[in-house]
Amino acid sequence: MGDYQGTLQPGARVDDAVYLPADPDAVRWGRLPRRGDAPVLTVDPGTALTVDTVSHEGLLPDQGSDPRAFFGGHGVAREDVLEDAIGIAARGARTAEDGPHVVTGPIEVREARPGDLLAITLLDATPRVPYGVISNRHGRGALPGEMPAGPADVSVFTPISPDENGEWRGRLPIAEGGDRIVSFPLAPFLGIMGVATDTDEAAHSVPPGPHGGNIDIRHLTAGATLYIPVQVPGALAYVGDPHFAQGNGEVALTALEASLRARIRLDLLDASEAAREFGDLVTPLAADATHLMPTGLDADLDEAMRACVRQAIALLGARYGMAPHLAYAYLSAATDFEISQVVDLVTGVHARIRRADFEGVR
Incomplete structure (x- = not known):
């Protein structure tokens, strides 16, 4: 900054x-x-x-x-x-x-x-x-x-x-x-x-x-x-x-x-190019040098979490060719899901997928 x-x-x-x-x-x-x-x-x-x-x-x-x-x-x-x-x-x-x-x-x-x-x-x-x-x-x-x-x-x-x-x-x-x-x-x-x-x-x-x-x-x-x-x-x-x-x-x-x-x-x-890099994004995707951060948005925080998980599975499939059941397993073992905010009428969840875990996969 x-x-x-x-x-x-x-x-x-x-x-x-x-x-x-x-x-x-x-x-x-x-x-x-x-x-x-x-x-x-x-x-x-x-x-x-x-x-x-x-x-x-x-x-x-x-x-x-x-x-x-x-x-x-x-x-x-x-x-x-x-x-x-x-x-x-x-x-x-x-x-x-x-x-x-x-x-x-x-x-x-x-x-x-x-x-x-x-x-x-x-x-x-x-x-x-x-x-x-x-x-x-x-x-x-x-x-x-x-x-x-x-x-x-x-x-x-x-x-x-x-x-x-x-x-x-x-x-x-x-x-x-x-x-x-x-x-x-x-x-x-x-x-x-x-x-x-x-x-x-x-x-x-x-x-x-x-x-x-x-x-x-x-x-x-x-x-x-x-x-x-x-x-x-x-x-x-x-x-x-x-x-x-x-x-x-x-x-x-x-x-x-x-x-x-x-x-x-x-x-x-x-x-x-968007489809090749990220698949079909339903909600925005945040990214930095170390993480990909798909998002889930819903008035219900539980639904926002589910939407984020679905978007993360879809992202891993489109970007790396990862099978859905294996992506689900990876997310459970290796990815943090964080609450973005709970105060904006529509709540938000974002995942933190480490880029380094997929080095050489593409």
Whole structure:
């Protein structure tokens, strides 16, 4: 990851030739792109670009809809509040029925067609600010009815700072107002990466699906790729829901939500290459240098687990020619199945298949 080196206001210190800011005209709030939406940017397959993302935390109505006041109340200097966050909140282009997430895009990828796979690779993710928020709100999370313990929503302001070795870490007090601190490492990633849905209505930003969206897989850090089945011509890709860190499950409703500057690359696998590499993907596939991570998505966590196992068996068959009963045995003996998140209406499970186990098989 890129370490925090000062607040990254829109346009500041941009090195890439292609840059997409998160200004109010280049984002949508609470809904995802759909068939027929106009792109805010068009690129060729293989293009690398810089994209600014804005966290919704500090912008929402129950936080006052004024990030200057919200973050200023936590001691953040005015110059360290993002101008694009202020502009998005001021425009207020969101209803109570919409999701909370600010989504940058859509980006048209030339030549992308339904049946292809769009590969979104996170090349780098740099904190734009030295703080974020972890929330337990809206009667959701893994313990609805138990947490929050009182009637008020909970938004925990969480600063980041380097330790004695220069590693940036999130910091939380052990008790409110106390001086004892627990710290944890950062691993920035984009909770939302996806393609437009082939629908008349714009999809809500919270539940993930075959289009990707709010997939919330914490392993999609710098160097990792999410492969998503293209739904509409041009793919109409988008990113958002930036995180500084997340645990598997994301149990409180959000993890450490905070704005990132992301460098991404958009690659395209045509339908024949996609089938040869990964088989018929029903849901997105995450991958990094060491693991393949098929996913399962369903409102029922048990069904999400079953869907993930089926997708993993199909992947091993298509990619390596492995017989289903042997793939099932291998997955049981050698693969971890992890809960991506349990808080996004549609729950997620991902498998962690080691690439090294199949060296020389293909």
